[in-house]
Amino acid sequence: MQHTHQQQQQQQQKRDLQQQQKQKQRHHQHQQQQQQHEQQQQQQQQQQQQRHHLHHHQQQQQQQQQQQQQQQQQQQQEACL
Known part of the structure; x- marks a missing residue:
């Protein structure tokens, strides 16, 4: 039970x-970096869980x-900046 719940989360x-990725493309550089930082924190929380x-x-x-998803984000940012 717990197992399935974790995967849904x-x-x-x-x-x-x-x-967030889609929104990010429409925003400026400063906001992009901020969101990416939040996502890294989110990743750490997930790994602990x-x-x-x-x-x-x-x-x-x-x-x-x-990690692959994050690499894609960085590439997208470079293209937009």
Whole structure:
């Protein structure tokens, strides 16, 4: 039960991240950096939660997906700036 709930939370946060990405492209450089910093904090929180609830293998998998997402954001920023 706890396990499924954790994964749903994960997907919700990912959707939020994607929405932030879209907004970010319309904003100025300063706001972009600020949002990216918030997302990094969000990532750290997720990783802590995962250690409590998820198995080792799934934890690594989800972290990897998020890191890829962040790299894409940085590339988008460079294109917009």
